[in-house]
Amino acid sequence: MIQTIHQNVKPLSDKTIILANPRGFCAGVDRAIAIVRRALDKYGAPIYVRHEVVHNKYVVDNLKKRGAIFIEDVNDVPEGSILVYSAHGVPLSVRETAETRNLNLIFDATCPLVSKVHVEIKSLHKKGYTIIMVGHKGHPEVEGTMGQVDGNIYLIENILDIEKLPISPDIPKIAVVTQTTLSVDETREILNKLQTSFSNLRLPKNEDICYATQNRQDAVKALAKVCDAVLVIGSKNSSNSNRLKELAENLGVKSYLIDFADEIHQEWLTNVKNVGLTAGASAPEILVEGVINVLNKYGFNKIDTLNVVEEEMVFALPHELRENTPVIASR
Template identity: 50%
Template sequence: MSAIASKPTLTLRLCDPRGFCAGVDRAIQIVVLALKKYGAPVYVRHEIVHNRYVVDGLRDMGAVFVKELDEIPDDGQPVVFSAHGVPKSVPAAAAERAMLYLDATCPLVSKVHKQAILHVKRGRHVILIGHRGHPEVIGTMGQLQPGTVSLIETVDDVAAFDPADPAALGFVTQTTLSLDDTAAIVAALQAKFPQMVAPSSESICYATTNRQEAVKASAPGSDLFLIVGAPNSSNSKRLVEVAERAGSTRGVLVQGPQDIPFDVLGTKDCVVGMSAGASAPEVLVDAIITALKERFTVSIELVQTAEENENFPVMRTLRDVPLTGADMAFVNGEG
């Protein structure tokens, strides 16, 4: 019997959509274009997106990642703000130093900022549903004056929340939350505060929604569900939770082939689901499939639940900068 024939069979349910969303693609493109236009270094405040492969690749091109603006010398080189968004104080500080800054905040995050600001303008106290300490939450809360916004993380937080005026509340959410968890929190808030006003449109972004729905469709009956993403990626961690709730025996967050728990699969025939968080490049998905094929006879079933055609253009100052084929492959997560 040949070595190939002796391999156990692995049915891989591959989710579509998966991986890079339009906001991540735009943010990475801004850094690459800035490097082309202004040369190295280009400073980036915090990780441009939550993925080590992407960050390391940009660092190799000449990007310098910093935690705060005071780490950047006055050398005239640009600084890019990450896709997660920043408090208003950050661009204000950059302007005070006459720094050239490029804001790579995802347009859908910016939309949440505007919705929160609108609540305040209309006399409402803002409830932000999200995870404490996440850069997006810090950025959203930083759009508002202290005392005008409260963070709610769980249903238990709703029970403890005692606003000054229960009749003047409006909510928004972090864009990368679990749809089911958020629905439960919103339901609890609406039951306690029936006059609370919702945002004018859904805060959880299309990419988060689409990836969670694809995982839900793929998970039932799977022996293992692999989510390609970083440990600090909120949307990736939510996909692991969604997979297990939807019927997968086990969900695992993996950054690359080295993290595949082959001991869980053993040497028997099995069904594995796979998706990738919105900041995870397709090149990592390909590498994991290659690693699986080394141990299993793999058949791939594409589970498509939506089509994504969104495109967020970069700022005008960068639109005329040419990119090579290799640049575009990196921007698209393919190399």
């Protein structure tokens, strides 16, 4: 008998794992982790890191085992130590304090795409713009970005916040920037609403939401079309991982955010034929392998990959941490 598979009807195959591509580490996370690792290799432990270098429990626990010490307040870093700023960036006040601390070396692991927003916001502030930032309150990237300027900047988290802004609708110089890891679709709605609220609004020159966030969200959209459930590997404090889970849910697919494979509940997979698997930008591939092993035990023995886009972005390391560069300071 010839089986016809109609569009939008899921194939009657074995239980299948469908891997999203791209998934997992982005160029900014790769660079940030490499900075801490190479600093440990080159200068020895301890290396102090201001905030979790990336929001992933596995990565942070591994770096702790190798001698990284994560702190929130740079006043807690002993004099003569080496300090690394996390991928999320830091406010100017943190840099200023660190510079008074008589540290041996400071490495900046801020993602270059976050630094780009810092440059933009400082330039806007200098030109006299009132700035609106779209982002999540309390997220270190938002604190770092807003902390590049001294006042005249407002944070909004959603469309409802727009009405609460104490800014005149016809203010001549007004600009908006966004966190890099937001929901692409929600942010578009917020920016549209802002444009109707402020006639002179200046939008970002280039999208502030980064390529990795965009690509992982596009891949989840594609997964949601062909899967009955989606597993997202990522930590609870990872903004981009949470957005992936929400996106699949909003498209009507059961979705779960997990740090590790042992968090999978078998009942999540009841009546699931195709399970989608992706990972946030700070989750390493080894965790994907762990999840695949557990899914194999639950009868998902076939693996397909859904390719949405190939990524080639790579960010250079600080000069001192490139291989074959002599040690310029040691303790």
